[in-house]
Amino acid sequence: MSAMYMFFGTLIALGVLVTFHEFGHFWVARRCGVKVLRFSVGFGSPLLRWSDRQGTEFVLAAIPLGGYVKMLDEREGEVPEALLDQSFNRKSVGQRIAIVSAGPIANFLLAILFFWFIAMLGSEQVRPVIGKVAPDSLAATAGLQAGQEIIAVDGELTGGWAAVNLQLVRRLGESGSLELRVREPASTLESTHQLALSDWQKGVDEPDPVGSLGIAPWRPAVEPVVNEVDPDGPAHAVGVKLGDRLLALDGQALDEWQQVVDRVRVRPGEQVVLRLQRDGQVLDLQLTLAARGKAGYLGVGVKGGEWPAEMLHEVSFGPLDAVGEGLRRTWQMTALTLDSLKKMLLGELSVKNLSGPITIAKVAGASAQSGVGDFLNFLAYLSISLGVLNLLPIPVLDGGHLLFYLVEWVRGRPLSERVQGWGIQIGISLVLGVMLLALVNDLGRL
DSSP states (O other), X not given: OHHHHHHHHHHHHHHHHHHHHHHHHHHHHHHXXXXXXXXXXXXXXXXXXXXXXXXXXXXXXXXXXXXXXXXXXXXXXXXXXXXXXXXXXXXXXXXXXXHHHHHHHHHHHHHXXXXXXXXXXXXXXXXXXXXXXXXXXXXXXXXXXXXOEEEEETTEEOSSHHHHXXXXXXXXXXXXXXXXXXXXXXXXXXXXXXXXXXXXXXXOSSOOHHHHTTEEEOOOOOOOBEEEEOTTSHHHHTTOOTTOEEEEETTEEOOSHHHHHHHHHTOXXXXXXXXXXETTEEEEEEEEXXXXXXXXXXXXXXXXOOOXXXXXXEEOXXXXXXXXXXXXHHHXXXXXXXXXXXXXXXXXXXXXXXXXXXXXXHHHHHHHHHOHHHHHHHHHHHHHHHHHHHHSSOBTBHHHHHHHHHHHHHHSSOOOHHHHHHHHHHHHHHHHHXXXXXXHHHHHHO
């Protein structure tokens, strides 16, 4: 079932985002009087094609990894004299800039639309209440305590753990003071705490913003009773069954599920003795924990605990307020994407955080399986990433073409074809290099 969600989720995501991006170019080109020869979603052999009354051929192609809008252009072939005024290269610099920038702008508009709908749809969020504070951690040094609810990070209100994580991610790789405003347990009293950062999580391959501060989110206690067994995991290999209650790991008592997670995670590849109870009998099983990335893996799951009503709250907006929320979230994610790219270039963030097609497919499948809200949220984030990346001043991307046209506007004449050709070759090399790095990162995560 998850493979089906992954396939269709990826197909829908790429189809929607690529179509909307290319439609931006197409719509503005038509308004500027440029003849569009082809509008293609996908590459390779056409699966479906048709033409409109203006002679534009619309194509749905076999390889759904992008798309393009082909316009009439003297640089790409001979143009009949009667159609010269409809050629892209004959348009003013301002019109060409508008046509090229329309694709990324369409992606940002699509993200605003998705965030607007999500805001109206509403969501139930877990209050960001601190469960534990690790001794001698950044949080402990700043005076944070269990039971406090984080209500703002650096002045930005946080209604749930997702918002807390988002604000913390913005500070990765930085030094300085991180401000957390908290509400005291069972009280309306608030206090502000300053956490001293020094190259915080700089260059870490898989940063953990909340955990690295020494904060563990509050969770309802879950009994360590096995409800799922991975058939390929080490627990299944030694005979762990549904309904078994985990009692101890190497003699350390396991009273609730989080203890199992914490103790297994730090021991990848190690041999352990798992004590469990089954039908009134106590069994000791010796096994070797698997490794998933850098974390230990046992291969069992439990049934989630029930969240108390007071730990949950509904967040939703009316149609007008949702517009503001859509704009705010789009701006916030755009700024975060640009900031992350800058930090990768400066070495403050590890380039291993780059994701490629495999990770996108996995997240597409997981979000589609989670529900409409999560899938639209994923589409909005991906649309913003597509818009930002396409605006980077790299020849071969939309941003590279914009750079050429801006230079032409300043100089009063275009760059020579030879210079533009060099730029495009460099751009192709950069893009292919980044794609290869992202793919290597994906394979490493597998």
